[in-house]
Amino acid sequence: MLNKNDTDFQQSADLVKHSFERLFVALMEQTADRIYIKDTKGRFIFVSDALARTHGFKNHSEIEGMSDFDFFDKENAESFYAEEQEILRTGKPVINRVEVETWKDGTTTWASNSKVPLRLESGTAMGILGITRDVTEEHLNKEKLRQANETMLDDYASAEKVQRVMIPGTIPTVQGIEVAHIWKPMAAVGGDIISFPRPLSDDMLFFMGDVCGHGVQAAFYTVLLKYITRRTADDYSGSPQAFLDSVNTRITNQINNSFITGIAGHFSQPQADGSRHLHVSHAGHPHLLILRKASGRAESVKLPGSMVMGLPGGNAAELTQLPLQPGDRAYTFTDGIIEAADPEGNEFGMEQVTASIEASAAQTLQQSLDTIFNKALQHTGDLQQQDDITLLAFEVTQPE
Numbered sequence: 235m236l237n238k239n240d241t242d243f244q245q246s247a248d249l250v251k252h253s254f255e256r257l258f259v260a261l262m263e264q265t266a267d268r269i270y271i272k273d274t275k276g277r278f279i280f281v282s283d284a285l286a287r288t289h290g291f292k293n294h295s296e297i298e299g300m301s302d303f304d305f306f307d308k309e310n311a312e313s314f315y316a317e318e319q320e321i322l323r324t325g326k327p328v329i330n331r332v333e334v335e336t337w338k339d340g341t342t343t344w345a346s347n348s349k350v351p352l353r354l355e356s357g358t359a360m361g362i363l364g365i366t367r368d369v370t371e372e373h374l375n376k377e378k379l380r381q382a383n384e385t386m387l388d389d390y391a392s393a394e395k396v397q398r399v400m401i402p403g404t405i406p407t408v409q410g411i412e413v414a415h416i417w418k419p420m421a422a423v424g425g426d427i428i429s430f431p432r433p434l435s436d437d438m439l440f441f442m443g444d445v446c447g448h449g450v451q452a453a454f455y456t457v458l459l460k461y462i463t464r465r466t467a468d469d470y471s472g473s474p475q476a477f478l479d480s481v482n483t484r485i486t487n488q489i490n491n492s493f494i495t496g497i498a499g500h501f502s503q504p505q506a507d508g509s510r511h512l513h514v515s516h517a518g519h520p521h522l523l524i525l526r527k528a529s530g531r532a533e534s535v536k537l538p539g540s541m542v543m544g545l546p547g548g549n550a551a552e553l554t555q556l557p558l559q560p561g562d563r564a565y566t567f568t569d570g571i572i573e574a575a576d577p578e579g580n581e582f583g584m585e586q587v588t589a590s591i592e593a594s595a596a597q598t599l600q601q602s603l604d605t606i607f608n609k610a611l612q613h614t615g616d617l618q619q620q621d622d623i624t625l626l627a628f629e630v631t632q633p634e
Contacts, residue, residue, distance in 0.1 A: 268366040276301045310336040322359045344373035402428035412629040414600040424622035425452025431467035437500040444495045444568040474498040475515035478550035482543040493544040495519040508560040508633040517550045518542035527561030532591040558630045570621035574610040582610045599629045
């Protein structure tokens with residue numbers, strides 16, 4: 235431990251005290267900061283060499299007796315003077331206040347100013363000690379960052395508007411089939427998509443996709459998917475498996491470091507009693523439940539295995555055909571609803587999704603989806619939504 239009574243320490247302390255003026259002058263000559271002492275009228279008494287050079291003088295003595303009014307525009311100089319008079323009046327210093335400097339030639343710079351009052355032992359104010367540091371570059375960088383953030387937020391808002399118009403887009407009106415959906419991105423935009431790529435057809439061709447990831451990049455890929463599914467649907471052969479394979483071929487190599495799960499299907503023409511078949515295939519998206527009106531029970535459909543989209547050589551699952559009677563409902567959804575977790579990390583899960591579907595069987599189709607979504611939110615408690623959540627449901631209705 236150092237002892238302040240040590241001889242070496244005492245000698246060093248005495249040397250510093252006796253050399254204080256010379257050390258202060260050395261500091262004023264070498265520091266890059268603009269250090270100054272002003273009298274009570276704002277006139278420079280002593281300044282650092284850096285301050286003198288800033289104002290175009292070679293020697294600090296040349297600036298003595300001058301004031302801010304000699305260098306800055308009148309309004310700027312008046313504001314500095316008023317600030318310093320307030321410091322002298324109240325005794326309250328200004329520390330690291332960032333202020334704009336407007337020079338007489340119109341140039342604008344930014345500086346961090348610290349100013350403290352200087353007083354005699356009697357307490358009488360004798361002037362101001364100030365330190366000014368140029369922070370123009372930091373300010374400009376901060377301003378560039380602010381502008382970049384504003385641009386990003388504007389782009390985000392535009393992307394949100396585009397997605398809300400695009401998803402799900404035009405829903406076909408098909409007699410005997412009711413449609414409901416919920417699309418809730420985690421943020422303003424998301425990576426889930428619902429698309430009806432043949433809005434004028436009577437087979438209700440649909441596609442639901444989930445792009446791996448969130449935010450703007452995932453949202454961009456949904457726009458790409460919307461375009462590709464629409465183009466692919468122009469040549470739809472009646473096979474959702476072939477449809478997904480074609481979408482996969484077109485989108486592979488178009489997305490970087492990502493992949494897509496998807497499900498697609500269409501409905502057959504109705505029989506005399508209103509019954510239909512749902513023809514469906516998927517690519518890494520096996521979530522499909524059928525609510526049977528007769529039993530009130532929701533059946534989890536075991537779909538054949540498949541690969542996700544966006545990877546070379548991936549194939550969609552073989553076709554599955556599901557008979558649906560009037561009153562039966564089909565539900566599909568992205569994994570955001572299943573993986574919605576409470577504060578302890580317990581997921582909402584398929585069992586609760588199934589139970590919510592059965593519990594809402596007497597509600598309208600849209601009310602049923604609202605119930606499922608709200609139960610998932612209740613499960614998560616105060617936690618924010620952790621993933622995009624999208625639900626899509628169909629009901630075969632009684633023939634008129």
